Amino acid sequence: VRKQWNTISILGVGLIGGSIGAAICQRKIAKKVVGIGRSAARLRQAKKIGAVTSTTTQLERGVAEADLVIVCTPSDQVAEHVLRVSQVCAPNTLITDAGSVKGKIVSQVERTIGSKACFIGSHPLAGSEKTGCQYSDADLLVDRVVVVTPMRRTDQRQLAEIEKFWHLLGAQVIQMTPAAHDRTLATTSHLPHVVASALAAATPAHDLPCTATGWRDTTRIAAGDAELWRQILLGNRSHVLKSLDRFEKVLNSIRQAIEQDHGGQLRKTLATGKKIRDLVAD
Amino acid sequence: VRKQWNTISILGVGLIGGSIGAAICQRKIAKKVVGIGRSAARLRQAKKIGAVTSTTTQLERGVAEADLVIVCTPSDQVAEHVLRVSQVCAPNTLITDAGSVKGKIVSQVERTIGSKACFIGSHPLAGSEKTGCQYSDADLLVDRVVVVTPMRRTDQRQLAEIEKFWHLLGAQVIQMTPAAHDRTLATTSHLPHVVASALAAATPAHDLPCTATGWRDTTRIAAGDAELWRQILLGNRSHVLKSLDRFEKVLNSIRQAIEQDHGGQLRKTLATGKKIRDLVAD
Numbered sequence: 139v140r141k142q143w144n145t146i147s148i149l150g151v152g153l154i155g156g157s158i159g160a161a162i163c164q165r166k167i168a169k170k171v172v173g174i175g176r177s178a179a180r181l182r183q184a185k186k187i188g189a190v191t192s193t194t195t196q197l198e199r200g201v202a203e204a205d206l207v208i209v210c211t212p213s214d215q216v217a218e219h220v221l222r223v224s225q226v227c228a229p230n231t232l233i234t235d236a237g238s239v240k241g242k243i244v245s246q247v248e249r250t251i252g253s254k255a256c257f258i259g260s261h262p263l264a265g266s267e268k269t270g271c272q273y274s275d276a277d278l279l280v281d282r283v284v285v286v287t288p289m290r291r292t293d294q295r296q297l298a299e300i301e302k303f304w305h306l307l308g309a310q311v312i313q314m315t316p317a318a319h320d321r322t323l324a325t326t327s328h329l330p331h332v333v334a335s336a337l338a339a340a341t342p343a344h345d346l347p348c349t350a351t352g353w354r355d356t357t358r359i360a361a362g363d364a365e366l367w368r369q370i371l372l373g374n375r376s377h378v379l380k381s382l383d384r385f386e387k388v389l390n391s392i393r394q395a396i397e398q399d400h401g402g403q404l405r406k407t408l409a410t411g412k413k414i415r416d417l418v419a420d
Numbered sequence: 421v422r423k424q425w426n427t428i429s430i431l432g433v434g435l436i437g438g439s440i441g442a443a444i445c446q447r448k449i450a451k452k453v454v455g456i457g458r459s460a461a462r463l464r465q466a467k468k469i470g471a472v473t474s475t476t477t478q479l480e481r482g483v484a485e486a487d488l489v490i491v492c493t494p495s496d497q498v499a500e501h502v503l504r505v506s507q508v509c510a511p512n513t514l515i516t517d518a519g520s521v522k523g524k525i526v527s528q529v530e531r532t533i534g535s536k537a538c539f540i541g542s543h544p545l546a547g548s549e550k551t552g553c554q555y556s557d558a559d560l561l562v563d564r565v566v567v568v569t570p571m572r573r574t575d576q577r578q579l580a581e582i583e584k585f586w587h588l589l590g591a592q593v594i595q596m597t598p599a600a601h602d603r604t605l606a607t608t609s610h611l612p613h614v615v616a617s618a619l620a621a622a623t624p625a626h627d628l629p630c631t632a633t634g635w636r637d638t639t640r641i642a643a644g645d646a647e648l649w650r651q652i653l654l655g656n657r658s659h660v661l662k663s664l665d666r667f668e669k670v671l672n673s674i675r676q677a678i679e680q681d682h683g684g685q686l687r688k689t690l691a692t693g694k695k696i697r698d699l700v701a702d
Contacts, residue, residue: 335693
């Protein structure tokens with residue numbers, strides 16, 4: 139598997155696309171990094187901060203020489219963009235993405251993509267409540283996890299190439315089916331967003347002077363872009379609702395313990411939460 | 421109001437008591453800082469890290485020369501400890517505390533304390549999911565808020581002394597009634613703890629490898645001590661339950677929007693959460 143690529147193209151140079159581009163440039167993983175997007179101003183900024191080496195607003199030109207294309211557009215647009223890339227790229231081009239929901243994307247791509255291009259879904263488990271390539275971070279993926287979701291017909295050599303690419307950016311790679319990914323991320327990413335948003339939305343503005351690090355940590359991701367998260371939550375509806383069921387069951391047991399002044403039961407549930415949280419680093 | 425005290429005694433040298441002591445020592449706010457506690461080993465450690473200048477396991481000796489006593493023991497014990505301090509300290513000694521629930525403490529103290537000592541409740545809105553004076557931080561209160569809860573019969577000059585003390589530690593001071601404090605903190609501190617604990621407890625351990633900064637931020641405070649939080653949540657039951665009602669109402673509106681695939685409603689609630697969160701710094 140290759141340690142260097144000639145040309146990698148990134149479609150969508152926001153926080154994730156910009157961070158991946160900056161990491162490729164800093165680590166010299168590709169000779170050329172082409173940023174593709176609709177906004178010439180945003181592309182200029184991406185080039186200025188060193189996230190890409192050249193830019194274009196024309197998809198066809200942007201992917202013409204690419205060995206690897208990474209689609210970093212919002213969740214709802216990924217499948218369509220992968221399809222469009224596959225129609226104009228060279229036959230040996232690999233395509234991956236950074237979408238947060240995989241079942242919908244992979245099945246749409248599987249239905250529509252020709253056999254001429256190879257798509258393997260990826261989801262880097264890193265990000266920020268911030269948006270825009272001005273917040274790019276070349277180390278965003280260092281020690282993070284990237285989930286890759288190969289399909290039945292995925293070529294093992296091409297899968298190894300994609301996995302190697304993420305390793306070169308400093309990430310660990312986990313293989314999952316699209317369904318297992320969506321089920322797991324509903325619990326570890328999408329549900330926390332729902333909970334953080336609800337907590338922030340349930341806080342009257344006049345109480346904010348009495349918030350401290352606890353409220354701030356617990357609600358931080360609520361500052362994420364509402365439209366991006368609408369797409370993610372609706373794109374993974376059934377799994378998110380199941381995770382929400384499980385959360386509400388635990389929440390209800392805490393409510394009952396408080397209502398009934400039942401210290402033993404309350405402490406037990408708090409201790410369970412602590413035990414799980416203590417399994418993970420800061 | 422004084423800028424320096426002769427002797428300040430701290431009852432309970434955990435993370436909060438240790439941090440307050442370390443700040444007093446570093447900022448030279450008192451000539452002597454006496455640590456009082458049950459465990460000689462813990463007191464030795466507090467002295468070693470510079471959180472106190474002397475130690476004792478005997479309450480009466482510990483408060484004999486104190487101009488100010490700060491009770492930093494767990495919530496459920498504060499009222500009793502304030503009472504005990506008031507029975508043995510000099511007539512002009514000020515007493516405050518660092519308890520997270522104020523209504524219960526202040527009314528218990530009001531019922532039992534004699535007129536010989538002055539108690540004014542305080543709640544520094546700072547802390548950590550960690551416990552123990554090894555995690556003390558002399559800057560824990562810098563730019564934080566301390567809520568003080570004067571009673572009807574509180575002497576204004578003594579209130580000014582207590583407020584000045586917290587200012588000297590770098591904090592801002594907000595005056596509230598005990599009831600207003602408990603109502604507000606139910607929303608800004610106690611509810612977030614319930615939500616973070618429930619979220620952590622609802623996460624299967626096998627899903628943890630797929631957690632990233634979102635889950636980690638949102639659940640961080642769930643690592644807090646279960647017994648301390650049992651005391652806080654049950655000590656502020658009615659306000660916590662009201663805050664939980666409000667949270668569940670918002671959560672339910674998100675659930676309905678996801679169930680009904682209602683993108684407009686979902687985005688609206690997410691945007692409300694973002695708007696509130698954006699009012700507060702990182």
